[in-house]
Amino acid sequence: MRADVLDALARHAATLDESGFDPRADVSVDAWAGLHADLAALGLEFSDITALDRIDAVELVCWLLSSPSEQLSVRTSCLNDRLLAPTLSDVYPPAEFGEREVYDLFGVVFEGHPDMSRILQPDDATTFPLRKSFELAETPW
Amino acid sequence: MGIVDRAEEAGFITTTLDKLLRWGRSRSMWPVNAGIACCSLEMMTTGAGRYDFDRFGIMFRSSPRQADVLIVPGPITKKMQPIVQRVYNQMAEPRWVIAMGSCAISGGAFADSYNVLPGCDTFLPVDVYIPGCPPRPEALIYGCLKLKEQIANTSFIGSAARNKALYVPPDLGEEWPDELLRQFGVLPADDSSEGGSRDVGEVRDEG
Amino acid sequence: MVNFPRSEATGGTETLLLNVGPQHPSTHGVLHFMLEMAGETVVTAKPVIGYLHRGIEKLAENRTWQQVIVLTDRQDYVAQFSNEWAYCRAVERLAGIELPERAEWLRTLMGELNRITSHLIWYAGVTMDIGTLGTPFIYAWETRERIFDFFEAVTGARMMPNWMRIGGVRTDIDPALLADLRTFLERDFPKECDTYEALLTGNEIVVSRMKGVGVYTAEECVHLGITGPFLRASGLARDLRRDAPYGAYAKLDFEVCTDPVGDSLARCRVRLRELRESARMCIQLIDGMPEGDIAVKVPKALKPPAGDCYVRTESPRGELGVFVASDGTTRPYRYRVRSPIFYGLSAMPRLLPGHLLADMLVIFGGIDTSMGEIDR
Known part of the structure; x- marks a missing residue:
């Protein structure tokens, strides 16, 4: 882990956990955009943004690359009654599509996103299929 | 050839013309070049050098207006369904549909998905089903030859009335969502007072 | 930008x-x-996008770990082996499974052959887009058929092999088949590559359609999240096969193909050179193929420990990331694909404005789309 990245994480009160496969940093939703702006300024590249359903909350997972071979996940948690997070699309342009997908499949709304609309499902869809509460219909066989 | 299609009963002229039409139509099936998913690659393979679809008089056309066979090569999702329906509606009569692969037949590997229709026969009149995931090019050729047989052996006399009775295309309501049109400045930013009138981007008549 | x-x-x-x-x-x-x-x-x-959204990520949560491999084939139907491989690597990393060396080499061989077939489809597509109806398409498809014959002989299926397993591969490859393949790659394939080059970069009309069209710098591409041959054509030698080697890549001698120009023609040149480079790697793989087991024993009811991991591989289109999460049961808790073209497409609103309509299709052809992977 680079020292300047550690500094940035500490500045935003992120907890760093290096016991897993890749280092992960957990941060509060309020510090989400600020931390990413700092990390982008340090030259970290965006790889992917996605989410995990934690039943009572949705965990946002953003994978960043500190070098072509080193990856780091930054995570935050949005409780079910407030599925709202600041957008990263002004920091990382590709996150625009990634966040639309998270909205489409998990229902997390990103504040400040230029176009918060459905991306994979039809525009008139009403469900968020990757939530665990959404169950697939039984097949006839 | 309205004489044959609309004829009420078979006479000497209509049956002779009918034979000619059957001979001609069965030997020049032109499918739409509409790739959907994995099966479209096998469809292209069939059109390429080794399997050579052209020798059966089967040539891919990019415009549905010029085509008379719709090969559905893949799963139909909820978002894709109106598009496939529209391609089908744009084709001129008489037209045939081939459901290629498990997904087009029943949803296949994605049958229990929330976004995939259980087969394209839920909204299209399918003539030939070709199983496989994906079907081999030989299977596609076999299916097309079966369709050729079917065309050659089915009288067209009175088929216009039959087709109408069999199948009525549903109203599509094919319009762009207002939201997208507003984004592109086709509709004014706030058009709630205008009642959604749109002069640009109007979908043309679908025949 | x-x-x-x-x-x-x-x-x-x-x-x-x-x-x-x-x-x-x-x-x-x-x-x-x-x-x-x-x-x-x-x-x-x-x-x-979304016209081919089949909900693979949700379906995976309702399948066992092994059953997901069937879906990964269909997820990107142009690069089936690359997608199987990415998924298997992610699960193996999560479950801590070490592969026998021969399995790694076999996977690498199939992955590289798959890169050839995928680039050939790109070649057929991009030449069709600019109006060379038929000829390059027919040539490319014939070569693809020859490789597909090999795939069929090894896996039993032309397109959907379902060949990689968690912990190895399903079937071994017969030495006679390998010898045949080697002859093809060494004797016939370079000649066919010459033909492709003559038909594309040697065609005056094609060159005038592509030269200087859509010039982007490496910084722009990185900023917009573009990876793979598109990025390498802008002069940045970034390739996970070299930067973070997996499979047998660490033991192979290969060059990361780049081009300093960054226009549409450069993207064609990079892919055409990658064809030759992949064939060269395949020959090295066949020659150096170690003996041994092709799979380790993995329990049928595989239960990786709770946790999650993210694995990136170099698919023919760029960085293909797979994120899997387990809750310690026989089914994945989450399966997520980071599709290179999904993010490549997200850059299009920034790359395309200002270009002519005809050029737009040429630039767009440079990212080599496969809708199955984007929509999943």
Whole structure:
């Protein structure tokens, strides 16, 4: 882990956990955009943004690359009654599509996103299929 | 050839013309070049050098207006369904549909998905089903030859009335969502007072 | 980034909304572009995707770990082995499974052959887009068929092999087949590559359509999240096969193909060189193939420990990431694919404005789309 990245994480009160496969940093939703702006300024590249359903909350997972071979996940948690997070699309342009997908499949709304609309499902869809509460219909066989 | 299609009963002229039409139509099936998913690659393979679809008089056309066979090569999702329906509606009569692969037949590997229709026969009149995931090019050729047989052996006399009775295309309501049109400045930013009138981007008549 | 003054393009005239796709021969599947046109110039471009969204990520949560491999084949149907491999690597990392060396080499061989077939499909597609109807397509497809014969002999299926397993591969490859393949790759394939080059970079019309069209710098590409041959054609030698080697890549001698120019023609040159490079790697793999087991024993009811991991591989289109999460049961808790083209497409609204409609299809052809992977 680079020292300047550690500094940035500490500045935003992120907890760093290096016991897993890749280092992960957990941060509060309020510090989400600020931390990413700092990390982008340090030259970290965006790889992917996605989410995990934690039943009572949705965990946002953003994978960043500190070098072509080193990856780091930054995570935050949005409780079910407030599925709202600041957008990263002004920091990382590709996150625009990634966040639309998270909205489409998990229902997390990103504040400040230029176009918060459905991306994979039809525009008139009403469900968020990757939530665990959404169950697939039984097949006839 | 309205004489044959609309004829009420078979006479000497209509049956002779009918034979000619059957001979001609069965030997020049032109499918739409509409790739959907994995099966479209096998469809292209069939059109390429080794399997050579052209020798059966089967040539891919990019415009549905010029085509008379719709090969559905893949799963139909909820978002894709109106598009496939529209391609089908744009084709001129008489037209045939081939459901290629498990997904087009029943949803296949994605049958229990929330976004995939259980087969394209839920909204299209399918003539030939070709199983496989994906079907081999030989299977596609076999299916097309079966369709050729079917065309050659089915009288067209009175088929216009039959087709109408069999199948009525549903109203599509094919319009762009207002939201997208507003984004592109086709509709004014706030058009709630205008009642959604749109002069640009109007979908043309679908025949 | 391309800064395109909107007022200059429209010049006070009305713009036209033009839909390209979803049923269009040049969109390589069911992609839909909403273009705002000022005459022949693109003012804004909006990709509309999701026409092939089959919900693979949700379906995976309802399958066992092994059953997901069937879905990964169909997820990107142009690069089936790359997708199987990415998924298997992610699960193996999560479950801590070490592979026998022969399995790694076999996987690498199939992965590289798959890169050849995938690039050939790109070649057929991009040449069709610019109007060379038929000829390059027929040539490319014939070579692809020869490799597909090999795939069929090894896996039993032409397109959907379902061949890799968690912990190894399903079937071994017969030495006679390998010898045949080696002859083909060494004797015939370079000649065929010469033909492709003659038909593409040797064709005056094609060159004039592509040269200087859509020049992007490496910084722009990185900023917009573009990876793979598109990025390498802008001069940045970034390739996970070399930067973070997996499979047998660490033991192979290969070159990361780059081109300093960054236009559409450079993207063609990079892919054409990658064809030769992949064939060279395949020959090394066949020659150095170690003996041994092709799989380790993995319990049928595999239960990786709770946790999650993210694995990136170099698919023919760029960085293919797979994120899997387990809750300690026999089914994945979450399966997520980071599709290289999904993010490549997200850059299109920034890359396309200012170009002519005809050039737009050439630039778009440079990212080599496969809609199955984008929509999943």
